[in-house]
Amino acid sequence: MGQVSRLAAANGGHPVPRRQEPLGSRQQPCEYAIRGIAFNDYLKAIPLMAYSIRDQQALYFLTFSVVEWVDIFTRPLYKDIVIDSLRFCQQRKGLELFAFCLMTNHLHLICRAEDGKALSDIVRDFKKYTSRQLFEAIHLNQQESRRTWLDWIFRSQGSFNSNNSTAQIWQQRSHGVELRNEEMVQQRLHYTHQNPVRAGICYRAEDYLYSSASQYAGLEALLPVTLL
Numbered sequence: 001m002g003q004v005s006r007l008a009a010a011n012g013g014h015p016v017p018r019r020q021e022p023l024g025s026r027q028q029p030c031e032y033a034i035r036g037i038a039f040n041d042y043l044k045a046i047p048l049m050a051y052s053i054r055d056q057q058a059l060y061f062l063t064f065s066v067v068e069w070v071d072i073f074t075r076p077l078y079k080d081i082v083i084d085s086l087r088f089c090q091q092r093k094g095l096e097l098f099a100f101c102l103m104t105n106h107l108h109l110i111c112r113a114e115d116g117k118a119l120s121d122i123v124r125d126f127k128k129y130t131s132r133q134l135f136e137a138i139h140l141n142q143q144e145s146r147r148t149w150l151d152w153i154f155r156s157q158g159s160f161n162s163n164n165s166t167a168q169i170w171q172q173r174s175h176g177v178e179l180r181n182e183e184m185v186q187q188r189l190h191y192t193h194q195n196p197v198r199a200g201i202c203y204r205a206e207d208y209l210y211s212s213a214s215q216y217a218g219l220e221a222l223l224p225v226t227l228l
Contacts, residue, residue, distance in 0.1 A: 056118040061188040062109045063175040067157040071104040081133045097225045101192045102210040108192040131169040
């Protein structure tokens with residue numbers, strides 16, 4: 001008798017419920033709070049959203065997710081690579097950044113490109129550069145106990161994508177929404193800043209270091225943005 005059958009027999013013949021992970025044990029975006037869309041429905045919809053920035057100067061809400069939802073951004077070293085790259089994009093690439101939140105396996109931005117710049121080009125360069133830097137940092141970090149596992153996942157994902165010669169860290173498709181009115185802006189701004197609160201990381205959004213919520217609360221910011 002297999003293990004599942006033995007457990008069922010011990011449970012009076014009834015199926016044994018699967019153990020549920022504790023809330024916050026896996027850092028995916030929690031329930032999609034915008035318009036009451038359930039989290040599972042939100043995830044199912046993402047593959048159908050062909051990522052396209054149609055208006056290169058429009059204001060967008062963007063989400064970049066790590067392949068297989070790997071929690072790579074649990075170490076400051078890796079998070080700082082993303083923050084430094086965003087800062088460079090602000091200073092040298094024409095990125096106008098209005099809000100951000102970096103979680104353990106995804107990044108939210110509210111941004112647009114300066115006149116004469118293309119937002120899709122900035123996004124492409126950002127993801128390409130950070131992928132290379134993160135993959136290198138994983139191998140150089142002597143404290144990285146997950147190196148073999150991370151290398152296997154990112155190389156495996158890269159082998160499925162002809163656009164990558166070695167490894168893939170960010171999912172190929174990114175979720176983008178053009179913010180056409182003030183209501184949409186405020187919805188996404190609130191959703192972005194509340195991510196760590198919903199994940200149980202902090203009680204107040206402004207206490208989370210890798211987010212622009214502190215600047216909106218009048219506090220010091222790790223990465224200054226333009227307030228909406």
